[in-house]
Amino acid sequence: MKDARAIALELLQDVLQRGRPLDEVLATNADLPGLEARDRAFARLLTATVLRRLGQIDAAIDARLERPLPANRNIVRDILRLGVAQIALLGLAPHAAVHTSVELVGHGGQAGMKGLVNAVLRRIAEGGPIPPEDPEHLNVPMWLWQDWETAYGAETAGAIALAHLTEAPLDITLKSPADAETWAERLGAEILPTGTLRRAAGGDVTALPGFTDGAWWVQDAAAALPTRMLGDVSGQRIVDLCAAPGGKTAQMAAAGAQVTAVDISKKRLERLSENMERLGLAVDTIAIDAAKWTPDKPFDAVLLDAPCSSTGTLRRHPDIAWNKTPADVAKLKIVQDRLLAAALTLVKPGGLVVYATCSLQPGEGAERIAALLASGAAVERAPVTVDDLPDLAEAITPEGDLRTLPCHWAARGGMDGFFAARLRRLP
Numbered sequence: 001m002k003d004a005r006a007i008a009l010e011l012l013q014d015v016l017q018r019g020r021p022l023d024e025v026l027a028t029n030a031d032l033p034g035l036e037a038r039d040r041a042f043a044r045l046l047t048a049t050v051l052r053r054l055g056q057i058d059a060a061i062d063a064r065l066e067r068p069l070p071a072n073r074n075i076v077r078d079i080l081r082l083g084v085a086q087i088a089l090l091g092l093a094p095h096a097a098v099h100t101s102v103e104l105v106g107h108g109g110q111a112g113m114k115g116l117v118n119a120v121l122r123r124i125a126e127g128g129p130i131p132p133e134d135p136e137h138l139n140v141p142m143w144l145w146q147d148w149e150t151a152y153g154a155e156t157a158g159a160i161a162l163a164h165l166t167e168a169p170l171d172i173t174l175k176s177p178a179d180a181e182t183w184a185e186r187l188g189a190e191i192l193p194t195g196t197l198r199r200a201a202g203g204d205v206t207a208l209p210g211f212t213d214g215a216w217w218v219q220d221a222a223a224a225l226p227t228r229m230l231g232d233v234s235g236q237r238i239v240d241l242c243a244a245p246g247g248k249t250a251q252m253a254a255a256g257a258q259v260t261a262v263d264i265s266k267k268r269l270e271r272l273s274e275n276m277e278r279l280g281l282a283v284d285t286i287a288i289d290a291a292k293w294t295p296d297k298p299f300d301a302v303l304l305d306a307p308c309s310s311t312g313t314l315r316r317h318p319d320i321a322w323n324k325t326p327a328d329v330a331k332l333k334i335v336q337d338r339l340l341a342a343a344l345t346l347v348k349p350g351g352l353v354v355y356a357t358c359s360l361q362p363g364e365g366a367e368r369i370a371a372l373l374a375s376g377a378a379v380e381r382a383p384v385t386v387d388d389l390p391d392l393a394e395a396i397t398p399e400g401d402l403r404t405l406p407c408h409w410a411a412r413g414g415m416d417g418f419f420a421a422r423l424r425r426l427p
């Protein structure tokens with residue numbers, strides 16, 4: 001049977017060498033469920049630590065290699081990465097970390113590299129914690145850093161990168177916001193100024209009080225904001241165009257809207273339906289490409305939470321930093337424009353469309369809105385004001401869009417990076 005370190009190596013190889021999402025490999029790894037809960041948590045922590053600190057770890061390895069590791073030795077590099085994380089970042093006993101890493105090299109069919117792994121990790125152990133110099137910058141790929149630096153300035157880009165080094169807390173949206181005090185006490189959570197409940201990450205979410213009864217769902221504090229930009233939705237017919245797994249659908253349905261949830265993925269829509277069933281919320285669902293959908297009559301409002309690079313969620317998905325590329329963003333921008341154009345045809349004249357993405361890249365946010373407005377489409381920006389979001393004035397841009405950053409509310413544990421713009425269809 002494989003131990004936690006061997007499984008962490010599989011997880012890491014799946015993410016870094018095969019480009020698979022961390023969540024997916026955690027859910028599908030055949031051996032992980034066989035571990036004790038403590039070891040399972042260790043395998044996860046080890047993998048996530050390497051992904052969060054990859055640049056810093058690689059710099060430490062490279063500084064201790066006499067000559068560069070050939071590219072076809074990626075398994076050796078991944079073993080070294082896990083070893084460095086154990087010794088220099090998680091503070092585990094160097095002896096055990098070195099010994100088990102050397103063993104993994106043997107099992108990985110790289111017995112000839114045992115000496116090298118042993119030597120590099122011993123040098124790491126002698127050096128103590130690895131140099132903290134510029135860890136923010138090193139742990140972010142250059143294209144992401146440059147985009148952020150251009151959009152937000154070097155200081156804020158540094159604060160965003162720093163926020164990614166820490167695991168995000170568990171944020172909860174209540175079905176009945178009026179019961180916040182009661183649920184905060186039951187869940188041992190803090191009530192954030194915007195109404196989201198927040199507790200430390202970790203543990204089995206489904207075992208927490210109120211989960212099975214459908215009293216709440218997991219949703220980052222920033223992800224809960226775009227629907228608020230639609231104002232009071234009670235009694236309105238609203239279409240949620242990219243709806244699954246349904247966090248925003250649930251918010252609108254719980255607030256009394258009649259929601260149609262559209263998603264291109266049948267499988268993801270099934271998950272949405274399961275979530276709505278648990279929450280006791282009735283919504284209509286349609287599995288279709290939203291850009292090709294032609295319903296009989298227009299809606300009062302549209303929410304378009306478009307597919308994006310998700311770089312605003314790096315705290316929760318540290319794999320995204322290494323597996324997404326500028327080419328992905330370029331492709332997604334085309335999809336976002338198509339969906340935005342479709343969204344405008346689905347709302348009645350005078351109705352609101354909120355466009356949102358969980359991306360930090362301006363190309364998937366403000367630039368899409370600028371392109372739409374410049375195209376001459378029958379739409380205007382309906383700027384968000386401090387009255388709409390009194391608790392988050394720092395996240396409202398001069399144009400009146402929402403722009404949250406992972407470094408907002410840093411002392412409280414941060415939030416995901418979301419962009420959202422409110423538009424009004426002209427008659």
Ligand SMILES: C[S@@+](CC[C@H](N)C(=O)[O-])C[C@H]1O[C@@H](n2cnc3c(N)ncnc32)[C@H](O)[C@@H]1O
Pocket residue numbers: 241242243244245246247248249262263264265268288289290291305306307308339
């Ligand atoms: C950011 S996620 C939505 C998250 C969701 N709004 C929530 O709050 O839980 C984007 C969703 O868009 C869906 N999607 C991607 N392309 C689409 C398209 N052309 N039409 C409809 N849905 C699409 C994906 O399947 C995915 O579920």
